[in-house]
Amino acid sequence: MKKKIETVKTLLDALPFIRKFYGKTIVIKYGGAAQVDEKLKESFAVDILMLYMVGIKPVIVHGGGKRITEILTALNVKTEFKDGVRVTTKESIKIAEMVLSGEINKEIVNMLNQHGAKAIGINGKDMSFMKAKSLMGYTGEITSIDGVFLNKLLSENLIPVIAPIASGDTPTHPGYNINADTAASEIAAAINAKRVIFLTDTLGVLDKNKNLISSLNANEIDKLKQEGVIAGGMIPKVDAALNAVKRGVEKAHIIDGRIEHSILLELLTSEGIGTEIKEK
Numbered sequence: 561m562k563k564k565i566e567t568v569k570t571l572l573d574a575l576p577f578i579r580k581f582y583g584k585t586i587v588i589k590y591g592g593a594a595q596v597d598e599k600l601k602e603s604f605a606v607d608i609l610m611l612y613m614v615g616i617k618p619v620i621v622h623g624g625g626k627r628i629t630e631i632l633t634a635l636n637v638k639t640e641f642k643d644g645v646r647v648t649t650k651e652s653i654k655i656a657e658m659v660l661s662g663e664i665n666k667e668i669v670n671m672l673n674q675h676g677a678k679a680i681g682i683n684g685k686d687m688s689f690m691k692a693k694s695l696m697g698y699t700g701e702i703t704s705i706d707g708v709f710l711n712k713l714l715s716e717n718l719i720p721v722i723a724p725i726a727s728g729d730t731p732t733h734p735g736y737n738i739n740a741d742t743a744a745s746e747i748a749a750a751i752n753a754k755r756v757i758f759l760t761d762t763l764g765v766l767d768k769n770k771n772l773i774s775s776l777n778a779n780e781i782d783k784l785k786q787e788g789v790i791a792g793g794m795i796p797k798v799d800a801a802l803n804a805v806k807r808g809v810e811k812a813h814i815i816d817g818r819i820e821h822s823i824l825l826e827l828l829t830s831e832g833i834g835t836e837i838k839e840k
Protein backbone atom coordinates (compact mmCIF):
# COMPACT_ATOMS: atom_id res chain seq x y z
CA MET A 561 0.00 0.00 0.00
CA LYS A 562 2.80 2.40 1.00
CA LYS A 563 4.50 1.77 -2.34
CA LYS A 564 1.26 2.44 -4.21
CA ILE A 565 0.81 5.75 -2.43
CA GLU A 566 4.38 6.67 -3.41
CA THR A 567 3.51 5.89 -7.04
CA VAL A 568 0.46 8.13 -6.89
CA LYS A 569 2.53 10.90 -5.30
CA THR A 570 5.09 10.63 -8.08
CA LEU A 571 2.32 10.94 -10.64
CA LEU A 572 0.90 13.96 -8.85
CA ASP A 573 4.33 15.61 -8.79
CA ALA A 574 4.20 15.70 -12.59
CA LEU A 575 0.71 17.25 -12.67
CA PRO A 576 1.70 20.96 -12.69
CA PHE A 577 4.08 20.26 -15.56
CA ILE A 578 1.53 18.23 -17.50
CA ARG A 579 -0.96 21.07 -17.03
CA LYS A 580 1.60 23.60 -18.31
CA PHE A 581 2.29 21.64 -21.48
CA TYR A 582 -1.13 20.08 -22.10
CA GLY A 583 -2.13 20.63 -25.74
CA LYS A 584 1.17 22.41 -26.44
CA THR A 585 3.70 21.49 -29.10
CA ILE A 586 7.22 20.44 -28.15
CA VAL A 587 9.82 20.00 -30.88
CA ILE A 588 12.49 17.44 -30.05
CA LYS A 589 15.69 17.18 -32.05
CA TYR A 590 16.63 13.54 -31.70
CA GLY A 591 20.35 13.08 -32.15
CA GLY A 592 23.56 12.03 -30.50
CA ALA A 593 24.00 9.01 -28.28
CA ALA A 594 20.28 8.47 -27.70
CA GLN A 595 20.03 7.68 -31.40
CA VAL A 596 22.55 4.84 -31.42
CA ASP A 597 22.39 3.13 -28.01
CA GLU A 598 19.64 0.46 -27.90
CA LYS A 599 18.65 1.09 -24.28
CA LEU A 600 18.49 4.84 -24.84
CA LYS A 601 16.42 4.38 -28.00
CA GLU A 602 13.86 2.54 -25.90
CA SER A 603 13.95 5.21 -23.19
CA PHE A 604 13.45 7.90 -25.87
CA ALA A 605 10.41 6.06 -27.29
CA VAL A 606 8.85 5.69 -23.85
CA ASP A 607 9.39 9.39 -23.07
CA ILE A 608 7.71 10.45 -26.32
CA LEU A 609 4.85 8.05 -25.69
CA MET A 610 4.39 9.46 -22.19
CA LEU A 611 4.16 13.04 -23.52
CA TYR A 612 1.74 11.92 -26.24
CA MET A 613 -0.51 9.98 -23.84
CA VAL A 614 -0.88 12.92 -21.46
CA GLY A 615 -1.96 15.26 -24.27
CA ILE A 616 1.33 17.00 -25.10
CA LYS A 617 2.11 17.20 -28.82
CA PRO A 618 5.63 16.04 -29.67
CA VAL A 619 7.22 16.69 -33.05
CA ILE A 620 10.44 14.75 -33.71
CA VAL A 621 13.16 16.07 -35.99
CA HIS A 622 15.99 13.57 -36.23
CA GLY A 623 19.63 13.63 -37.25
CA GLY A 624 21.83 10.82 -38.48
CA GLY A 625 25.06 12.54 -39.44
CA LYS A 626 27.27 9.81 -38.05
CA ARG A 627 25.47 7.12 -40.04
CA ILE A 628 25.65 9.19 -43.26
CA THR A 629 29.41 9.58 -42.77
CA GLU A 630 29.74 5.83 -42.11
CA ILE A 631 27.97 4.94 -45.38
CA LEU A 632 29.83 7.59 -47.40
CA THR A 633 33.14 6.28 -46.04
CA ALA A 634 32.19 2.69 -46.91
CA LEU A 635 31.43 3.88 -50.43
CA ASN A 636 34.74 5.76 -50.61
CA VAL A 637 33.01 9.13 -50.94
CA LYS A 638 34.89 11.94 -49.20
CA THR A 639 32.81 14.25 -47.05
CA GLU A 640 33.58 17.63 -45.57
CA PHE A 641 32.07 19.83 -42.83
CA LYS A 642 32.18 23.61 -42.51
CA ASP A 643 31.35 24.97 -39.05
CA GLY A 644 29.63 21.69 -38.18
CA VAL A 645 27.50 21.60 -41.35
CA ARG A 646 28.07 19.00 -44.10
CA VAL A 647 28.98 20.24 -47.57
CA THR A 648 26.63 18.03 -49.61
CA THR A 649 27.48 17.00 -53.17
CA LYS A 650 25.28 15.58 -55.95
CA GLU A 651 26.55 12.14 -54.93
CA SER A 652 26.06 12.56 -51.18
CA ILE A 653 22.55 14.06 -51.27
CA LYS A 654 21.18 10.72 -52.50
CA ILE A 655 22.95 8.83 -49.71
CA ALA A 656 21.88 11.41 -47.12
CA GLU A 657 18.23 11.04 -48.14
CA MET A 658 18.48 7.26 -48.20
CA VAL A 659 19.94 7.13 -44.69
CA LEU A 660 17.79 9.84 -43.12
CA SER A 661 14.40 9.20 -44.75
CA GLY A 662 14.85 5.47 -45.19
CA GLU A 663 16.77 3.73 -42.46
CA ILE A 664 16.63 6.20 -39.59
CA ASN A 665 13.21 7.74 -40.10
CA LYS A 666 11.45 4.41 -40.42
CA GLU A 667 13.24 2.94 -37.43
CA ILE A 668 11.97 5.78 -35.22
CA VAL A 669 8.46 5.65 -36.68
CA ASN A 670 8.28 1.89 -36.17
CA MET A 671 9.62 2.11 -32.63
CA LEU A 672 7.00 4.71 -31.64
CA ASN A 673 4.15 2.89 -33.35
CA GLN A 674 5.09 -0.45 -31.77
CA HIS A 675 4.71 1.33 -28.42
CA GLY A 676 1.18 2.41 -29.30
CA ALA A 677 1.68 5.92 -30.69
CA LYS A 678 0.50 7.12 -34.11
CA ALA A 679 3.72 8.36 -35.70
CA ILE A 680 4.12 9.34 -39.33
CA GLY A 681 7.48 9.72 -41.07
CA ILE A 682 7.95 12.56 -43.53
CA ASN A 683 10.60 14.70 -45.13
CA GLY A 684 10.33 18.14 -46.70
CA LYS A 685 9.31 16.64 -50.05
CA ASP A 686 6.03 15.36 -48.59
CA MET A 687 3.42 18.00 -49.45
CA SER A 688 6.55 20.10 -50.22
CA PHE A 689 6.14 21.24 -46.64
CA MET A 690 9.79 22.27 -46.25
CA LYS A 691 11.52 24.00 -49.17
CA ALA A 692 15.09 25.19 -49.47
CA LYS A 693 17.62 26.87 -51.73
CA SER A 694 21.32 26.11 -52.06
CA LEU A 695 23.64 27.17 -49.25
CA MET A 696 26.66 25.04 -50.25
CA GLY A 697 26.01 22.65 -53.16
CA TYR A 698 23.18 20.39 -52.07
CA THR A 699 23.25 21.59 -48.49
CA GLY A 700 20.18 23.73 -48.20
CA GLU A 701 19.00 26.85 -46.49
CA ILE A 702 15.31 26.59 -45.60
CA THR A 703 13.12 29.08 -47.50
CA SER A 704 9.67 27.99 -46.31
CA ILE A 705 7.89 25.63 -43.93
CA ASP A 706 4.19 24.85 -44.19
CA GLY A 707 3.16 25.12 -40.56
CA VAL A 708 -0.52 24.65 -41.45
CA PHE A 709 0.27 21.18 -42.81
CA LEU A 710 2.24 20.21 -39.68
CA ASN A 711 -0.54 21.50 -37.44
CA LYS A 712 -3.04 19.40 -39.40
CA LEU A 713 -1.02 16.30 -38.57
CA LEU A 714 -0.95 17.31 -34.91
CA SER A 715 -4.69 17.95 -34.84
CA GLU A 716 -5.16 14.38 -36.13
CA ASN A 717 -3.24 13.22 -33.05
CA LEU A 718 -0.25 12.11 -35.15
CA ILE A 719 3.41 12.43 -34.17
CA PRO A 720 5.34 13.86 -37.13
CA VAL A 721 8.80 12.30 -37.38
CA ILE A 722 10.75 14.55 -39.71
CA ALA A 723 13.89 13.73 -41.70
CA PRO A 724 15.87 16.91 -42.46
CA ILE A 725 15.63 16.80 -46.25
CA ALA A 726 13.97 19.74 -48.01
CA SER A 727 12.41 19.86 -51.45
CA GLY A 728 14.13 21.74 -54.25
CA ASP A 729 12.27 23.87 -56.76
CA THR A 730 12.09 21.71 -59.91
CA PRO A 731 10.53 18.30 -60.53
CA THR A 732 13.93 16.69 -61.07
CA HIS A 733 15.83 18.37 -58.23
CA PRO A 734 17.14 15.75 -55.73
CA GLY A 735 16.35 17.99 -52.77
CA TYR A 736 18.55 19.57 -50.12
CA ASN A 737 20.29 18.17 -47.08
CA ILE A 738 19.51 20.37 -44.06
CA ASN A 739 21.38 20.27 -40.77
CA ALA A 740 18.92 18.62 -38.37
CA ASP A 741 19.44 21.23 -35.63
CA THR A 742 18.60 24.02 -38.08
CA ALA A 743 15.56 22.11 -39.34
CA ALA A 744 14.30 21.57 -35.76
CA SER A 745 14.66 25.26 -34.98
CA GLU A 746 12.89 26.45 -38.14
CA ILE A 747 10.10 23.92 -37.64
CA ALA A 748 9.66 24.97 -34.00
CA ALA A 749 9.39 28.61 -35.09
CA ALA A 750 6.96 27.81 -37.93
CA ILE A 751 4.50 25.99 -35.66
CA ASN A 752 5.00 28.28 -32.71
CA ALA A 753 6.19 25.46 -30.46
CA LYS A 754 6.33 26.03 -26.72
CA ARG A 755 9.71 24.35 -26.39
CA VAL A 756 12.52 23.04 -28.53
CA ILE A 757 14.83 20.45 -27.01
CA PHE A 758 18.06 19.26 -28.60
CA LEU A 759 19.17 15.81 -27.42
CA THR A 760 22.89 15.33 -27.86
CA ASP A 761 25.86 13.35 -26.59
CA THR A 762 27.30 15.78 -24.03
CA LEU A 763 25.95 17.24 -20.78
CA GLY A 764 25.03 20.39 -22.71
CA VAL A 765 27.31 23.26 -23.74
CA LEU A 766 30.63 22.97 -21.89
CA ASP A 767 33.07 25.76 -20.97
CA LYS A 768 36.81 25.66 -21.62
CA ASN A 769 37.31 23.56 -18.47
CA LYS A 770 34.64 21.11 -19.67
CA ASN A 771 32.14 22.20 -17.04
CA LEU A 772 28.46 22.43 -17.92
CA ILE A 773 27.13 25.94 -18.63
CA SER A 774 23.53 25.92 -17.44
CA SER A 775 22.46 29.08 -19.26
CA LEU A 776 23.88 31.02 -22.24
CA ASN A 777 22.79 34.16 -24.09
CA ALA A 778 23.59 35.53 -27.57
CA ASN A 779 26.63 37.59 -26.46
CA GLU A 780 28.12 34.73 -24.47
CA ILE A 781 27.61 32.37 -27.43
CA ASP A 782 29.47 34.78 -29.76
CA LYS A 783 32.37 34.98 -27.34
CA LEU A 784 32.64 31.21 -26.87
CA LYS A 785 32.51 30.69 -30.64
CA GLN A 786 35.29 33.22 -31.17
CA GLU A 787 37.40 31.53 -28.51
CA GLY A 788 36.83 28.17 -30.20
CA VAL A 789 35.19 26.74 -27.07
CA ILE A 790 31.97 26.16 -29.01
CA ALA A 791 33.07 24.25 -32.11
CA GLY A 792 32.06 21.59 -34.64
CA GLY A 793 28.55 20.17 -34.29
CA MET A 794 27.83 22.44 -31.30
CA ILE A 795 27.88 25.51 -33.60
CA PRO A 796 24.68 24.74 -35.57
CA LYS A 797 23.06 23.58 -32.33
CA VAL A 798 23.54 26.81 -30.35
CA ASP A 799 22.69 28.86 -33.46
CA ALA A 800 19.52 26.82 -33.92
CA ALA A 801 18.50 27.15 -30.28
CA LEU A 802 19.07 30.90 -30.33
CA ASN A 803 17.16 31.31 -33.60
CA ALA A 804 14.19 29.47 -32.08
CA VAL A 805 13.91 31.72 -29.03
CA LYS A 806 14.40 34.84 -31.15
CA ARG A 807 11.49 33.68 -33.29
CA GLY A 808 9.08 33.18 -30.41
CA VAL A 809 9.68 29.69 -29.04
CA GLU A 810 9.43 30.15 -25.28
CA LYS A 811 12.51 28.11 -24.32
CA ALA A 812 15.29 26.14 -25.98
CA HIS A 813 17.41 23.53 -24.21
CA ILE A 814 20.41 21.46 -25.22
CA ILE A 815 20.33 18.32 -23.07
CA ASP A 816 22.22 15.07 -22.58
CA GLY A 817 20.60 12.23 -24.50
CA ARG A 818 22.91 9.79 -22.68
CA ILE A 819 20.79 10.27 -19.55
CA GLU A 820 17.88 7.85 -19.52
CA HIS A 821 14.50 9.64 -19.70
CA SER A 822 16.23 12.98 -20.21
CA ILE A 823 13.14 14.39 -21.99
CA LEU A 824 10.81 13.64 -19.07
CA LEU A 825 13.39 14.91 -16.59
CA GLU A 826 13.56 18.18 -18.50
CA LEU A 827 9.83 18.65 -19.06
CA LEU A 828 7.98 16.96 -16.23
CA THR A 829 10.21 17.59 -13.22
CA SER A 830 11.77 20.66 -11.63
CA GLU A 831 15.26 19.21 -12.32
CA GLY A 832 16.13 21.21 -15.47
CA ILE A 833 19.15 19.56 -17.05
CA GLY A 834 21.61 20.71 -19.73
CA THR A 835 22.00 24.23 -21.13
CA GLU A 836 19.20 26.72 -21.65
CA ILE A 837 19.80 29.12 -24.54
CA LYS A 838 18.38 32.60 -24.01
CA GLU A 839 18.29 35.69 -26.19
CA LYS A 840 19.60 38.05 -23.48
Ligand SMILES: Nc1ncnc2c1ncn2[C@@H]1O[C@H](COP(=O)(O)OP(=O)(O)O)[C@@H](O)[C@H]1O
Nearest residue numbers: 591592760761762764765766789790791793794
Ligand atom coordinates in the same frame (compact mmCIF):
# COMPACT_ATOMS: atom_id res chain seq x y z
N1 LIG B 1 31.54 23.79 -26.02
C1 LIG B 1 31.10 22.56 -26.35
N2 LIG B 1 30.34 21.88 -25.47
C2 LIG B 1 29.89 20.64 -25.74
N3 LIG B 1 30.14 19.99 -26.92
C3 LIG B 1 30.88 20.62 -27.85
C4 LIG B 1 31.39 21.94 -27.61
N4 LIG B 1 32.09 22.32 -28.72
C5 LIG B 1 32.03 21.31 -29.57
N5 LIG B 1 31.32 20.26 -29.09
C6 LIG B 1 31.08 19.01 -29.79
O1 LIG B 1 29.77 19.00 -30.31
C7 LIG B 1 29.29 17.66 -30.28
C8 LIG B 1 27.79 17.65 -30.44
O2 LIG B 1 27.45 17.94 -31.76
P1 LIG B 1 27.09 16.76 -32.80
O3 LIG B 1 28.20 15.75 -32.83
O4 LIG B 1 26.71 17.38 -34.09
O5 LIG B 1 25.86 16.10 -32.06
P2 LIG B 1 24.43 15.61 -32.51
O6 LIG B 1 24.64 14.33 -33.26
O7 LIG B 1 23.72 15.43 -31.21
O8 LIG B 1 23.80 16.69 -33.36
C9 LIG B 1 29.84 17.15 -28.97
O9 LIG B 1 29.91 15.74 -28.91
C10 LIG B 1 31.21 17.78 -28.91
O10 LIG B 1 32.16 16.95 -29.49
Ligand SMILES: CC(=O)N[C@@H](CCC(=O)OP(=O)(O)O)C(=O)O
Nearest residue numbers: 591623624625645646738739740
Ligand atom coordinates in the same frame (compact mmCIF):
# COMPACT_ATOMS: atom_id res chain seq x y z
C1 LIG C 1 23.69 19.82 -43.88
C2 LIG C 1 23.94 18.85 -42.78
O1 LIG C 1 24.86 19.06 -41.98
N1 LIG C 1 23.13 17.80 -42.71
C3 LIG C 1 23.28 16.76 -41.74
C4 LIG C 1 21.94 16.08 -41.56
C5 LIG C 1 21.91 15.08 -40.43
C6 LIG C 1 22.24 15.71 -39.09
O2 LIG C 1 22.18 16.91 -38.88
O3 LIG C 1 22.60 14.76 -38.15
P1 LIG C 1 23.10 15.03 -36.65
O4 LIG C 1 22.08 15.84 -35.99
O5 LIG C 1 23.19 13.66 -36.13
O6 LIG C 1 24.44 15.73 -36.71
C7 LIG C 1 24.35 15.74 -42.19
O7 LIG C 1 24.45 15.48 -43.38
O8 LIG C 1 25.04 15.20 -41.31
